[in-house]
Amino acid sequence: MWTSEITSMIIEGVWATLYMTLVSTFMGYLFGLPLGVLLAVTDKDGLKPNPVVYKVLDVIVNIVRSVPFLILLILLIPFTRLVVGQSYGSTATIVPLVIAAVPFIGRMVESSIKEVDPGVIEAARSMGASDFQIVWKVLLVEARTSLIVGSTITIGTILGYSAMAGCVGGGGLGDIAVRYGYYRYQTDIMIVTVVLLILLVQIFQTVGMFIASKLDKRK
Amino acid sequence: MPEIVLENVCKTFTTKDGIVQALKNVNLEIEAGEIYGIIGMSGAGKSTLVRCINFLEEPTEGRVLIRGKSLGEYSEKELRKQREDIGMIFQHFNLLMQKNVMDNVCFPLYIQKKSKREAREKALELLKIVGLSDRTKAYPAQLSGGQKQRVAIARALASDPKILLCDEATSALDPQTTSSILALLKDINQNLGITIVIITHQMSVVREICNRVAILKDGEVAEYGDVEDIFLHPRTEVARELIRNDVEINQDQKGPALHGRDLIRSGDRIRVIYRDQPDAQPVIANMVLRFLEPVNIMGANTRSVHGKAAGEIILEFIPESTQKAEMKQYLRDCGLEVEEVDVNVD
Structure with missing residues (x-):
């Protein structure tokens, strides 16, 4: 029963999963990185404290983060249809993935930036650096290692979410596991997909940590 | 102005x-x-x-x-x-830990949008002044505290x-x-x-x-x-x-004897004369702390001269004393009179 069709389907599943994960992570950072910077900068010990902006962003982030992903996925179906024209398949899954990823990434980035030594920020201010220069040339540079570690964690999380999207026809390995393993009791296929998911997470984790430690000049 | x-x-x-x-x-x-x-x-x-x-x-x-x-x-x-x-340096140096020495010194110049070449030339010149021109590629974590402060000084001087x-x-x-x-x-x-x-x-x-x-x-x-x-x-x-609370910065190099002595017998003595001292300043103790050389008080007494108290103290320096002249000047600066004493050491 293990046919070449199944093999090629699984290979396709791997690609679909990679496609969803990487595109979502990239788009997530497109919005999440500025969001995280804004959170860190407007917080009360930040460069430009602004309680109103901080509180508004903080509440929005908390709301999105507290909706379980599976429910968010279903809630967003009309929106997804509006954006990509359909609500199933890999490309459609990217929409809820990005929306779930942005606040998650925002928090990661915020905490990475808050780890930067305030003394270095003060030194930059004493040299006449503007707030924008401090963000660009000090905060993002000094927080680099922590940001990469954060993105490694993010990729793992989004990969997990993408598999979850399989329940509602999201495509990728999760989809295969649900369709074959759950609905057709083909446990072997399910095990293979699970093992592949584990392998993918392992690879991303290892590569991410390797790059992070390679780029860290503090030791 | x-x-x-x-x-x-x-x-x-x-x-x-x-x-x-x-x-x-x-x-x-x-x-x-x-x-x-x-x-x-x-x-x-x-x-x-x-x-x-x-x-x-x-x-x-x-x-x-x-x-x-x-x-x-x-x-x-x-x-x-x-x-x-207005340059500034700090107790904890506050260098960019993810940038090497050269980039740290160039940092203020990059902020002023100077060209990379101009910044590097200036930085190298300053690193020569602070004695670190051979460590341009090192990262702060690889430097000692003193070297980090030198980099910070070079950085503070970068914008003239x-x-x-x-x-x-x-x-x-x-x-x-x-x-x-x-x-x-x-x-x-x-x-x-x-x-x-x-x-x-x-x-x-x-x-x-x-x-x-x-x-x-x-x-x-x-x-x-x-x-x-x-x-x-x-x-x-x-x-x-x-x-x-002032302690000598370089205790190892100054002052031949930080520890007390059992015996000081050099024959090298002075007489210190004091008049009414309104502020009870511990002049001798301060002198010892400052110069980190013990002195022996050989004798002291007070008499009344024209109804005013006047006292004298005989001090003996340690044989290897290197700061006798400075110590005498210190006593004079504190408003005391100092005289050489000829004595026979028994």
């Missing part, structure tokens, strides 16, 4: 425990080209004060004038431009400032390194003509390089003046306490 003038500078902070007055009516004038020390115990407001000079902290009241121009009148952008003229602020710049360093950093600062002051303001809690730092000093206590200037005057004639309790 003085380089830096502080006029009635006050600074209050609102914390959750209430309002804290960090600075109260501070008035100071710092002349161009001098090394000015601001000393005080921790919590005296020194760090806040130095941050008012480049407006990292904006005073709640009062004015800060740099070459006659009030910093408070500048816009945010003009203020940033002004800060290029007229003023250099040093916030406890030697407090995290060991005594030898402290001496070498102070020597470097002195060189910079003399060769580049940069006005230096040094914040410290160590009297030894002030004694080593400052021309003038202000003593800060509870946010107020308790006393200020020439370093020598303050050392010899401290008027306030806080000044005396700071002088008492």
Whole structure:
């Protein structure tokens, strides 16, 4: 029963999963990185404290983060249809993935930036650096290692979410596991997909940590 | 015109425990080209004060004038431009840990949008001055504390400032390194003509390089003046306490004997004569602490001369004493008379 069709389907599943994960992570950072910077900068010990902006962003982030992903996925179906024209398949899954990823990434980035030594920020201010220069040339540079570690964690999380999207026809390995393993009791296929998911997470984790430690000049 | 003038500078902070007055009516004038020390115990407001000079902290009241121009009148952008003229170094160096030595020194120049080539040339020149031109590719984590402070000094000098602020710049360093950093600062002051303001809690730092000093206590200037005057004639309790706590920076190199002696018998004696001393200053003890050489008190007595108390003390120096002349001068500067004594050592 293990046919070449199944093999090629699984290979396709791997690609679909990679496609969803990487595109979502990239788009997530497109919005999440500025969001995280804004959170860190407007917080009360930040460069430009602004309680109103901080509180508004903080509440929005908390709301999105507290909706379980599976429910968010279903809630967003009309929106997804509006954006990509359909609500199933890999490309459609990217929409809820990005929306779930942005606040998650925002928090990661915020905490990475808050780890930067305030003394270095003060030194930059004493040299006449503007707030924008401090963000660009000090905060993002000094927080680099922590940001990469954060993105490694993010990729793992989004990969997990993408598999979850399989329940509602999201495509990728999760989809295969649900369709074959759950609905057709083909446990072997399910095990293979699970093992592949584990392998993918392992690879991303290892590569991410390797790059992070390679780029860290503090030791 | 003085380089830096502080006029009635006050600074209050609102914390959750209430309002804290960090600075109260501070008035100071710092002349161009001098090394000015601001000393005080921790919590005296020194760090806040130095941050008012480049407006990292904006005073709640009062004015800060740099070459006659009030910093408070500048816009945010003009203020940033002004800060290029005022370099600053810190206790914990505050280098970019993810950038190498070269990029750290270039950093202020990149902020000013100087070209990479121009920045690197300037940085290399400065790294030569601080003696680190062979470590351009090293990262701060690979350097010792003293080397990090040298990089920080080079970085602070990159924009050709007229003023250099040093916030406890030697407090995290060991005594030898402290001496070498102070020597470097002195060189910079003399060769580049940069006005230096040094914040410290160590009297030894002030004694080593400052021309003038202000003593800060509870946010107020308790006393200020020439370093020598303050050392010899401290008027306030806080000044005396700071002088008492003063330990030699380079204990290993100065003073042949830090430890006590069982026996001092060199025959090298002086007679110290004192009259009514209004302030009960422990002159002999202070002298020993300052020069780190024990002396033996061979005898002492007090008589009444024309109804006034006059006393004499016979002191004997240790045989290997290297600072006899300085110690005698110290006693004279404290208002005592000093005479040589011929004695036969039995």
